[in-house]
Structure formats: structure tokens, C-alpha cells
Amino acid sequence: MKFDSIIKNGLVILETGEQHVDVGISNGKIVAIAEDLGTDGKVIDAKGLVVSPGMIDAHVHITEPGGGYRDLWEGYDTGTRASAKGGVTSFMEMPLNQVPATVDSDSFNKKVDAGQGKLSVDVYSYGGLVPFNLDGGIQELDQEGVVAYKAFVATCGDRSIDGDFMNVDDYSLYEGMRQIAKTGKVLTIHAENAPITDKLGQIAYENGETSLAAYVDTRPVFTEVEPIQKIILFAKETGCKVHIAHVACAEGVDLVVKAQEEGVDITCETCTHYLYFYKEELDSIGPVVKCSPPIREKDRMPGMWDRLFDGKIDMVVSDHSPCTPDLKDKENAFEAWGGISGLQSNVDMFYDEAVQKRNMPLKLFADVIATNVAKRFGLVDKGSIAIGKDADFVLIKPNSPHVLKAEDLEYRNKISPYLDREYGAQVAMTIVRGTEVYSLENGVSDVKIGKFI
CATH class of the missing domain: 2.30.40.10 (Urease, subunit C, domain 1)
Structure with missing residues (x-):
């Protein structure tokens, strides 16, 4: 043949x-x-x-179109070139930080138009759940073919920018979950308690704190665990399939597993940076490693690795969320943009840490970078080396x-904590x-x- x-x-x-x-x-x-x-x-x-099956990165931010606000952030050309160099053959693109955010048919098509002819790898699009698209936007996104939806219960977006993303209140989350349940698609949620983390951050900043260690302390583990509990309750009430984004603590993973045992259709991911960096070294690296949920203490990392090896964490992602260097180059960590450029470092670093240093079976390696992603989000042509x-x-x-x-x-802006x-x-x-x-x-x-x- x-x-x-x-x-x-x-x-x-x-x-x-x-x-x-x-x-x-x-x-x-x-x-x-x-x-x-x-x-x-x-x-x-x-x-x-x-x-290996090419990695499917289930959590990537590309900022095109930039709407005149973020035009110098990551674009489709550089972002997908970085994917290719990093072994990522397709990724799921978040509905922010582009302007306008992807919340309806019009914004979806503007994003697709912006990427035409620029893609080195395949791209699946998320649609957003925000308080202002509950009157038809969710259905429009479903018809356009978004692969899943994304919501924040943590504070996000810039209210001075027309069309920027916005976090949900409890009602918007509940009603959005009711609507998304009817599409049969998954809602991925950034789970951090906004009122508590925002206030703790404000207090620390006003008290003169400037370090990344202090920033981590303003987002303690319980502020990640509490909203996961709420999401599980809402999922039980609405029947919506849910996925918890970038879980940074073992307690959050354990809640997801317990909910699965109770019949809730829920999964979770973690990020490469939660398996590699740790709080005690952050200030020596600088704000380039700032993210949320924050990178936690070194003695917490083994618990995450254990749960990954036990199959309790479904996938490993980058949460590639780049910006321009000036937004990272801050003396005060609280003033720096929260996001890590990691798309290009997914496979080589993770293979080294997981397979070579910790003896992860190759089958599990392929599952968490590709196969489980395809199965969870219905990417029928992707995720495994099999005929067809x-x-x-x-x-x-x-x-x-x-x-x-x-x-x-290959990033537009050559900054990353992995350097x-x-x-x-x-x-x-x-x-x-x-x-x-x-x-x-x-x-x-x-x-x-x-x-x-």
C-alpha cells in the first residue's frame, strides 16, 4: 500500500x-x-x-483582535508558531483577552476573521459566559460551533474597555449553566472567590506589600476550594457539564473526585507551572511567573503529582496568557499582569518532569496531554494515534x-518564566x-x- x-x-x-x-x-x-x-x-x-499524539492544549489565550487595546499581545501567527515548536498540534482558545470578547456570533466571527491564513496548528474556540450574553449569546455561540464555554467567578476584564470579558455573579452563573446544559457542551470555570481575594489583595497593597509571596498569601487555598463547592452544587441543580480550570491545590482536585463519585459530570485540569514552580522561588524569578490561582508552596506540589498519577487530574494545560513586557516589568508584584507564557514549553518540560524524572507511564502522559482532552470536549478527530x-x-x-x-x-513578546x-x-x-x-x-x-x- x-x-x-x-x-x-x-x-x-x-x-x-x-x-x-x-x-x-x-x-x-x-x-x-x-x-x-x-x-x-x-x-x-x-x-x-x-x-506521541500531538498535545491538545485545552487552555490558551490568543489576543487577536486586540481592538486597539491589546494589539501588541499574542497573535495567531506567533501563538500558533509557538504551538508548533512546542509540540502542540491543536489548542482550545479562550474567549478572552481579545477585544471584543467572544460572547456572541458577531464577536466569534471577528475573531475567526482575524486568524484567517495565520494558523500553524488547529484551533478550537471557546465561547464566553458573561452577565451580558444571557439573552441569546450562548445559543449563537453554540450555532457557530464553539467547543465549550468559559466563565470566571474570579474578577476579570477591564471595565473601561467596551466589549471586554466580565466575571459572572451567582445568578448569571446559575442561568448560564441552565442554558449551556441544553447545548450539551461543557462549561469551564475559573474558580476563585472574588470578594475575598480582591479585598485581601487591596489590604496587602495598601499595607505596602510588594512581593509575589505576599500576593500568593492573598489568594489562600480555601478561596479556590469554596467556589468549586458552589460550582458542584450549581451543576447538580442545573445538569450542566462542568470543568474546573487550572486547579492549583490538591483539595480542589479531591472535591472534583468526590463530586464525580456522587454522579456529577465534572472534570478538572492543572497547569504545567503548578507542577514545576513553587512559591518560595517566585520572587527570585519575578512577576513573569505571576498567575492566578497562584503557584503554591513547594510542599504542596507532591500532592498534585500524586493525584495526576492516580488519574484524578484529567489533563495538563499551559494557560498560556501572555502580555507585553511593560505589564510584567513592575517593582510591585500586585501591579503586574497575572499570566504566564508557557505554550511552547508544555511538552519538553512536562515529558522531562513526568516521564524521565518521575517514571510516568507513556500511556498516561499521552492521556493527560491529548487523549483525555479530546474525549472530554468531543474532539472526535483528535487525541490518539489510531486509524481514522x-x-x-x-x-x-x-x-x-x-x-x-x-x-x-516564537512568542510575539520574548518573555517566559521557563527561560x-x-x-x-x-x-x-x-x-x-x-x-x-x-x-x-x-x-x-x-x-x-x-x-x-
């Missing part, structure tokens, strides 16, 4: 576990998996490499130490629907094969 291309000689992570097999690709799809598929097609030699799926792969070079430098970054650190694995090649979009040899391709799905 003739193929467009054949991946040979690699250790391939299949749905049943890793095997040394060939993978045949035709018309952008996986069409054959066997021990020897011959050489009738372009051969991609994966000797010494791990062949899109030919999306990341080829990983194990035991390949390298130091990330600013010039290596100047050594990682023990590298992305050797990224393939989207059968087409190479990055390799160590050739760099990032200028071919814009990506599409909005």
Missing part, C-alpha cells in the same frame, strides 16, 4: 500502550498501524524518538538536555494532519496548514 508518509522506527504511544510500530499517513489521516509498512511513501525516521484519526504527532527526543533562551521563543533553565527532553518534530510544521532540523514551517475547527 502506498502512503503519503510513514513514521518508522519510533516508540509509538497507542491507545493500548507504547509499541515499536510504523504509522501510515494518507490525506492527513492515520490509515495504517503495523510493525512493517514498507517504504512506499515519504519515510519519517523516528529512530530513538517517542511518537487526524495524523497529529509530536516526536520527542528523550535524554536531550537543552537550555531555553529568549531567542528560541534559562535546562530541560532534559526536546520536541524533535511536530506534525499536523500529516504535514511537518516544526522540526529541529528545519525549524518552524511557514506553511499555514492550521484551521479553525
